[in-house]
Amino acid sequence: MMINLLKEVARGKRGARDLTYEEAHQAADEILNMSATPAQIGAFFIAERIKMETVEELEAFTAVCRSQAFRSPIQEGLDCAGPYDGRKKTFIATFPTAFLLASAGLPVTLHGAASLPPKWGVTLQDLLQQIGIDAERLSQNQIIQAAESTGVLYVPAEQWCPPLKALRSIREELGMRTVLNTAEKLIDYSLSPYLVFGVYHNTVFDRMSKLVTNLKYKKALIVQGAEGSEDLFIERPTRTYLVENGEPQLHVVNPETYGLDTPLPEMTWTAELQISVAEDVLQGRGHMAFTNQVLLNGAVRLRLAGKVESVEEGLYTCKDLLDNGAPFELYRNWQAMMRSGIAQVGRSQ
Structure with missing residues (x-):
């Protein structure tokens, strides 16, 4: 066949x-x-x-990926679907933003794997390994327990959807984007009603709008973000499509509107530097550009999920949380639970 x-x-x-x-x-x-x-x-x-790929082809591949994955309504919140091929030139703002959102009462699901083509950048998995967490060694129950306690779920995609691991060598040999680069981001491991999804080119907005509508998310934000990620820019406007009830609407998110536009410093990004900057932001001592980027992404995502009535309200909420230290405390608790799971694995071997 x-x-x-x-x-x-x-x-x-x-x-x-x-x-x-x-x-x-x-x-x-x-x-x-x-x-x-x-x-x-x-x-x-x-x-x-x-x-x-057409919408129908992407939807079919997503459906089969989902059928082969462990999926459970672990937490009703926001799925952050960023590129599995990682980042080379920009800050992974979605990582600290996840703990900010969870401390605001919005559960967040993150997912990823070891770096893939075509970008071969720094991934979320690299960040976790930098802080002593090898999520691929943790059981589903250990990861779920950390999520239930903190509101942040990180899914090692190749463990929860084994065919992705089996296909890795072929994808690496090809060295280019495939249909899986889209489908793997839409597996929706925790059955989230809300989605924020990163794209590289605005030419795919229409196709992706139809796709997320067919996949029946309650509300989705498609973001032409930094390096094709779901992260809004802070130094310039970001084109986004808000998809609700099958209707896509173009929204340009301009940080200048909220007094947040900030030039970015020149950085040579590594996993170590990514974690250092993320932790600085969560502790309220980060560079203004990265702090503002996390605030803006947090506010827009709270608005998407209906936790606030406006982006402005979201910004006030996020700033207050960063000021009182709740996101960093939650991050430390999550980190401790994930590390504890690794220690249990080590003792059992």
């Missing part, structure tokens, strides 16, 4: 056709179950990359 589907998408620029949802679902099933050969899988990924 796979060879027949491959012939349809790989006929060249003029001859290739889009797959129906059912056909794409069959292709995804054969790929994620590894019943297709590595050569067929690689050829399919490249053909789709050239042809460009």
Whole structure:
């Protein structure tokens, strides 16, 4: 069956056709179950990359990824879907923002894996390893316990969706973006009603709006953020699409509107520096640019989830929380629980 589907998408620029949802679902099933050969899988990924994936194809791959993953209504909150290929040039603001939001009463789900192509940047997993947390060694129960206590869930994607791990070597050899770069971000491990999703190009806004509508999120914010992430810029406006009730609306978030626009210092980002800056922000002593970026992202996400009536109210809420130290205390508690899980694993071996 796979060879027949491959012939349809790989006929060249003029001859290739889009797959129906059912056909794409069959292709995804054969790929994620590894019943297709590595050569067929690689050829399919490249053909789709050239042809460009349709909403139906993306939805089918997302559905199959979800069917192969551990998913549970662990916490009803916000899913932050950033790029699994990491960051090279910008601050991962979504990490400290998660603890700010959780301290404001909005549970947050983060997820990721070891770095992938095409960017090969610093990932959330790299940040956790920097603070002594190897999430891939933790059981689902240990990770869930930390989330239930703090409101922050970090999912090691390749453990909770094993086919992603099985396909890693093929993706690394190809060295380019594939349909999985989108689908893996939409597995929605904790069945979150709210989504913030990063994209690199504004040309995908319409497709992604239709996709998140089909996936039935209560409300989603698609962000053309820093390095294709879900993080709003702080030095310039960010184009976003707010999707609610199937209706997408363009919203340009301008930090200048809130008196937050700040030039960014030149940084050579490593996992160590990312953690250092994140912890400084959570302790209220961070560089103004990064503190403001976390405040703005926090405020917009609180507004998205209906925790505040306006971005301005969200900013007041977030600033008060940073000033009283609640996000950093929550971060320390989460870190201790995750590290405790690692220690238990070590003792059992």
